[in-house]
Every structure is written in C-alpha cells, then in structure tokens.
Amino acid sequence: MSLIWLEKISRRYQMGSETIHALREVSLAVEHGEYLAIMGPSGSGKSTLMNLIGCLDTATAGKYVLNETDVSDMDDNDLAEVRNKEIGFVFQTFNLLPRANALHNVELPLIYGGVRSEERRERALEALSAVGLADRITHKPNEMSGGQRQRVAVARALVNRPSILLADEPTGNLDSKTGAEIMALFENLADRGNTIIVVTHEEDVARHARRIVRIRDGLIASDEMATRS
Secondary structure, eight states: OOSEEEEEEEEEEEETTEEEEEEEEEEEEEOTTOEEEEEOOTTSSHHHHHHHHTTSSOOSEEEEEETTEEOTTOOHHHHHHHHHHHEEEEOTTOOOOTTSOHHHHHHHHHHHTTOOHHHHHHHHHHHHHHTTOGGGTTOOGGGSOHHHHHHHHHHHHHTTOOSEEEEESTTTTSOHHHHHHHHHHHHHHHHTTOEEEEEESOHHHHTTSSEEEEEETTEEEEEEEOOOO
C-alpha cells in the first residue's frame, strides 16, 4: 500500500461571506522511498496540501491514509501523535533553540517522545553524523553557518526515524551555493531510502527531486517524473 494516499481531498476556508477553495478534490499517492517536489505559485494550494500531508490541518472533504492509518477524522491530540511519529519537518527558518547546542536541538523530539537520555544522545549523534555534522555537536546556532544550521534542522527531523521528511522551502534563507549543498544532502538521504517531500516555488530546487507535482488553483496541474541531467 502507498505510504501516502489522498483521495478527493478538498479544503475550503470561509472568509466572511466568501468561500476560498484552497484544494479541489485532489488525489495523490506517494510510495515508500519516493523523493517528491510539490510546486506552485503563491496561492496555488501547495502550502495547504503540505499542511494536510503533515497533519497540521485536516481536509474539509476526502480521505487521507498515512502509512496505513486513516488520519482524515482524527482530533488534534491524535494528529500531534501522528506528526511526532511519522513526520520530520524542515522549515525555511531552521526553528532551532538559540541557546542550545546542535546535539540538544536534535534531541528535542526524543525528549518530547519520552526517550531515555542515553538512547537520545546515541540517536542524535547518529542523525548529526548522517548530515555531516559529527564535529559540530557542541556548537550553538550562532556559531554555525546557515547551511550548518539547516543541516542541524534536517538531523532533528530525522532523529525520530519518521516515515516522511517534509521540507518547506528548505533553501529559502540560504545562498545558492549553500542551498545546492542542502539539496545534495536530500539526494543522499533519498538514496538511503528516506521518503522526502519538498514544497517549493523554485524550479532549480524541484529539479533535484525524482518526481514533480505542480499545483495550480487548488488542482494538480501535472504530475511527472523529473528529468535527470
């Protein structure tokens, strides 16, 4: 069965007397180990789709099955549990604790998950090693470059061994060279079997993925395998 199965998902918002149709009966399947980019201009519905896939929001209509669990009608507490177990988030703004070192920042999801300290440290070290930062574990965010901070954020997203790595404009705050390094890291993680979904409006970021889904006006405009150079 597909890791992600969206069936006729719609999301409507009420703004005063106006109804906004952010998504219109979108159906999408994502398999284990896929590396997918979701693209679209501002207002296309791509952020709404990301929030639904990431269990940060629920659909107005339709069905969403994540890793064989129907999450369509879950309440906020159940969705929070699914997020912590199934999804690792990477944000444009890193979202690191400024006074905590890299190791502690990466340990945070495990602290919330009640993992004992010895295992927390071991798994955080493993995640930091996977992103090439084994030698930066005691550094705080202000002692690291933007690329290193984003690598810490990726390690934090990976530490719970989630089903999906979900990245929202992951290179948006980075220069082009550093952004390319982060995308190379994603390719490496995809080669190791991680399922990665990148939400972006940038063509050069999307081209690193193996499949590109384009959203326009709340609909899937195209869904194609990316051309590899």
